[in-house]
Amino acid sequence: MKKHQIAYLIVLALLVLAPVQAEATSHYSSLTKLCAKSLTCGPVLGTILPKIAQADSPITPGGYVVIQGSGFGQQRGELYLTGLWEHPVGDSLAAVKSVKLTVPIGGEGWDFWQPGFVLGFVPDSITQVGDQPVKLRIKTKDNKWSNEYPVNFRATREVKLLPYTDPAVKPMGPDTCGTDSNFDVCNNWGDPDDGGGFYYSCGQTFFGYHYNVWAAPENDTGIDTFEITLKNGWVFDSMPMPWMVNVDPGQGLAVGPSGFPQGKKYWKPQVQWTVTANDSLCHGADISVAGPIGVPWK
Numbered sequence: 001m002k003k004h005q006i007a008y009l010i011v012l013a014l015l016v017l018a019p020v021q022a023e024a025t026s027h028y029s030s031l032t033k034l035c036a037k038s039l040t041c042g043p044v045l046g047t048i049l050p051k052i053a054q055a056d057s058p059i060t061p062g063g064y065v066v067i068q069g070s071g072f073g074q075q076r077g078e079l080y081l082t083g084l085w086e087h088p089v090g091d092s093l094a095a096v097k098s099v100k101l102t103v104p105i106g107g108e109g110w111d112f113w114q115p116g117f118v119l120g121f122v123p124d125s126i127t128q129v130g131d132q133p134v135k136l137r138i139k140t141k142d143n144k145w146s147n148e149y150p151v152n153f154r155a156t157r158e159v160k161l162l163p164y165t166d167p168a169v170k171p172m173g174p175d176t177c178g179t180d181s182n183f184d185v186c187n188n189w190g191d192p193d194d195g196g197g198f199y200y201s202c203g204q205t206f207f208g209y210h211y212n213v214w215a216a217p218e219n220d221t222g223i224d225t226f227e228i229t230l231k232n233g234w235v236f237d238s239m240p241m242p243w244m245v246n247v248d249p250g251q252g253l254a255v256g257p258s259g260f261p262q263g264k265k266y267w268k269p270q271v272q273w274t275v276t277a278n279d280s281l282c283h284g285a286d287i288s289v290a291g292p293i294g295v296p297w298k
Contacts, residue, residue, distance in 0.1 A: 050077075050138050050146040057151035059134075062124035065101070065151070067136060068117055075141035076113045079103055079120045082148060083135045086128050087232060087295045098137075099126065128294035129155050130233045155292035159237050162205045162228070162287045164188060168298040169205065170227040178222020181275055183211040186224050202246050203284020208271060210252075214278035221274045224283075230265040231298060234291030237262065241286040243271070252281035 050071035059065045059081075067079070084096040101120035104112050112119040118138065135148040162168065164187040170176070177186030184191040186208045201207045208224040230236070243256035257269035275281045291297055 049144055050140050052136060052138060052146050052149035055136050055149050055151050058131075058154040059122050059151055060154045061122050061126045061156045063122055065120045065122060065136070066117070067120065067138070067149075069138075069146070070116050071140070071144075071146070072113065072115050072118055072138055073140045073142065074115060076103065076111070077138060077140040079118055080137045080139065081122065081134055081153075082137055083133070084126075084129060084153065085132060087130050087292075096129070099123065124156065127156065127292075129153070130292045130295050131155055155233070155295070157290050158293045159288050159290045161240075162289050162297075164201065164203070164205055164207065166298065168228055168230060170229075172224075172226075176225040176227070177208065178210065178224050178273065180222045181210040181220035182213045183209070184222070185209040187226070201284060202244060202282035203241065203286055205285055205287035206269070207282065207284030208254075208273065209280070209282045210273055210275050211280040212275040212277055217277055219274050219276050221272075224271045224273065225268065226270075227268045228266070228287070229298075230289060230291070232291065232295045234289050234295075234297035235263050235265050236260065236267060237288045237290035239285055239287055243269075243285045244283065246282045252276060252279045254281055254283040256283060256285070 048071055050069065050073070052067055052069040054068040056065045056067075079101045081099040081101055084099060086094045086096045101122055103118060103120055106112050120136075131152070131154050133150060134153040135150050137148050138146040140146075169187065172186035172189035174191070177184060177189055177191070179191045179193070183194045187206065202209070205228075206226045210220065210222065212220045239260050245252075245254045245256070252273065252275040254271055254273040256271050261267045269285075271283050273281055273283065289297055
């Protein structure tokens with residue numbers, strides 16, 4: 001950690017520590033006075049448990065969390081994140097064992113573990129989990145456990161290009177791909193009346209190819225409808241390649257969808273196309289999606 005970062009955290013700790021320690025001292029003093037009237041109260045003072053009263057939320061891998069409370073002890077204990085559920089590739093969830101958080105070493109006589117203040121670092125190695133509620137818990141040097149304090153966990157995100165072969169993209173068919181021309185292909189579906197099969201793509205997420213033979217004097221028209229549904233916290237991020245149209249020799253026309261549903265999880269765009277005689281047309285788009293690292297979007 002850089003020196004200016006350590007200095008900032010020390011100042012922050014001093015600001016939040018004073019009232020918490022003062023309150024803890026006041027409660028302890030009151031308890032001491034009460035116990036002075038009893039000969040059997042001595043052991044009670046030794047059983048005061050650590051308590052987390054406040055903590056940053058949400059927390060995220062690679063970030064810090066400031067914890068305030070009382071009874072954490074002068075000597076370093078341990079800080080844990082509990083209640084985390086993993087979402088592996090598949091439909092089932094699995095409980096993750098408690099994750100131990102790192103408490104940084106301070107400098108010049110200062111430590112980030114104090115009786116009423118603890119600073120923890122959340123490992124950036126936590127993946128395959130989605131956003132979810134979790135809990136923080138402290139174990140003191142003398143093996144006393146604090147309460148479980150609830151906070152929200154926000155998973156680290158990644159951005160990926162969605163291929164047209166992905167299960168999240170609804171398979172094309174006669175009800176979603178226009179079949180008026182002599183050769184029609186939408187994503188991984190080809191019109192069986194035209195011989196079927198794959199021709200070539202104009203986009204890595206969505207595309208449609210249509211060809212009108214030279215002997216047909218009339219125009220061919222149709223609408224290609226695409227559909228994609230994301231799950232598990234994944235949303236549309238961007239469209240790096242705008243919806244493009246490639247026409248040969250240049251007489252065809254395709255009108256793509258307007259707008260892009262950034263931050264949404266469902267999209268059903270439509271493209272209306274026209275090809276003249278001896279004309280081919282290909283339209284398509286690349287779509288990037290964002291979501292928790294290691295969690296499937298379908």
